[in-house]
Amino acid sequence: MDPVIVVDAADIQPESTESLRGPLHAPPTLTGSERHHVFVSYSSTDNQWTHSIINQLESRRLQVCYHERDFTPGRTVLENMSECIQESQKVLLVLSQEFVRSRWCLLEANMSLFRDCLERKPIIPVLLEPDVPIPLHLCHLTYLDASDPGFLKKLLKVLYTPNQQLQSSTVVPFQPPSIYNGKALQPLVAVDEEELNKYDPGHFNDMNVPDQLHLIIEDQEKYKQAMRIINRVSEIHLMTWSITNKVLLTLFLLLLFIILTGIVIYLFTEALVHNPFPVSIGLLGFGIVCFYMAGNGLLFYGAIWKKDQKKNNLRAMQKAAGEANIILSEEKLLIGCMSNSKLSLVYVFLDGCKQEFAETFSEDGNAEDMFKKALKCFSSGYACCLAKRHFPFSLVSSGGHLEGGVCFCQYVSQQLRTEQWE
Incomplete structure (x- = not known):
């Protein structure tokens, strides 16, 4: 079982942009069914920031996969996500309020896809906003902070490192569910919240499981x-x-x-x-x-x-x-x-x-x-x-x-x- 990546700032030393272009930091070789170095999952509301990062990654010879360009028309979102993850070496998640509310739930909706993503592909979570409610199954990971001045250098360092080499330093094995014991999830909000007076008890969706x-x-x-x-x-x-x-x-x-x-x-x-x-x-x-x-x-x-x-x-x-x-x-x-x-x-x-x-x-x-x-x-x-x-x-x-x-x-x-x- 391949491990899940944990990116720690202490493990990644800042380097110059020029050194990142050198032969010691060339993109890993794509082997077998791999077509991309990284699959980027993000919300459309974060389109501008994400595309700026994607352009910088592709300018450094990294093959990037993302839904707006690489999803196959006529297939479901989950089918496209599954295929893109299978064909990518790593998975980059751009965590924002809107991503957690919308796209993350699509990833979680398919249990087999989510388990495969965690067990077989290194995950790189990027915290785009400081107050994002972290999904339960990512609580044990540390994150790259998008506001960090050295963010791009740290991201490239991880993407340039082959998966098998990540095992020795910046990754930990996939953890059993007990690691989430005591963790808070996203709160439930009443469906009639906007219409409530301060003293009215709210009504919550009892027809569908969130x-x-x-x-x-x-x-x-x-x-x-x-x-x-x-x-x-x-x-x-x-x-x-x-x-x-x-x-x-x-x-x-x-x-x-x-x-x-x-x-x-x-x-x-x-x-x-x-x-x-x-x-x-x-x-x-x-x-x-x-x-x-x-x-x-x-x-x-x-x-x-x-x-x-x-x-x-x-x-x-x-x-x-x-x-x-x-x-x-x-x-x-x-x-x-x-x-x-x-x-x-x-x-x-x-x-x-x-x-x-x-x-x-x-x-x-x-x-x-x-x-x-x-x-x-x-x-x-x-x-x-x-x-x-x-x-x-x-x-x-x-x-x-x-x-x-x-x-x-x-x-x-x-x-x-x-x-x-x-």
């Missing part, structure tokens, strides 16, 4: 079932909000009608006794004050209600995420409720933590129930902490089931010091 989860979720029905649990919060909220609106509006109109009716009756009565002016003015002022106080009271109540409703809805979504995690934990996935319109996704193994619960509650005979209870109460917060890489307590030094981080049972233990089981 592209980034195709390689993780084996049973897609579990994912859909979990998302339906979370979406119940928004469905209940819409029903409650509708009823509350009607009640508040009815009370307001009733109060306004009583005040105005009282003013009219009193003015009419005073007019009958021929002393309408001073009393009428006073009564009118009193009515205005009453109306103003009633309106402000209603607005104040509405503000307090919205604030409480926001907290209640967020708490309900967190609880629903915990219930959903009882299902998703079997797929090594946890969801955390970050806000009313955004859910964090974390790829994490809980087998060790589940075994810990089994040993702790073995005498009670309810270890399975206690583990599900812990998932329901604490897994949403745990997923958010992993995604943000921040925990509300001092990190446990060692002994957990997550290398280099806090495992779920450690998190539950810490939380129970200040919180109670719900």
Whole structure:
């Protein structure tokens, strides 16, 4: 199995442009079915930057393959990508926000193509933007930074090095999935995010599994079932909000009608006794004050209600995420409720933590129930902490089931010091 490339700046010394053209840095020989030195995958929105790099590579005798020029018309994107990767020595990924959102999901959509790409071809990830959400299956790689002044020299150094020689210095073997344990994926955003008020719970797509989860979720029905649990919060909220609106509006109109009716009756009565002016003015002022106080009271109540409703809805979504995690934990996935319109996704193994619960509650005979209870109460917060890489307590030094981080049972233990089981 050929390894996956890891480009480290410490392993690549800057060289002059002239030296890169010399015989010691000539492009590797294409052998067998190879037609290209590198296949470049990028988003069309990054076309200008990528084509500038491609022109510089081709001016240095490197055979470059890219979709706009080299894909065969009439074939699917995946078929073209597969063939181009097979015919190229290396794969260059231009990572940007748009690439991760669109083209990377095409690569992940075909499991066999993705596995072949990782296991047989060196991958060179280029970070085009500093805040790009790194795809899960590239988390263990280091990157070439496009903003680095020595970027082109480092890239050429790697491309000029034959694959078999890369094994001795700048590459590591393909890692098993456990290396992604505890890694955050792209968050899920509510489909109605733009229409939401601050206190409205969002509605998430429960019909299709996101592209980034195709390689993780084996049973897609579990994912859909979990998302339906979370979406119940928004469905209940819409029903409650509708009823509350009607009640508040009815009370307001009733109060306004009583005040105005009282003013009219009193003015009419005073007019009958021929002393309408001073009393009428006073009564009118009193009515205005009453109306103003009633309106402000209603607005104040509405503000307090919205604030409480926001907290209640967020708490309900967190609880629903915990219930959903009882299902998703079997797929090594946890969801955390970050806000009313955004859910964090974390790829994490809980087998060790589940075994810990089994040993702790073995005498009670309810270890399975206690583990599900812990998932329901604490897994949403745990997923958010992993995604943000921040925990509300001092990190446990060692002994957990997550290398280099806090495992779920450690998190539950810490939380129970200040919180109670719900």
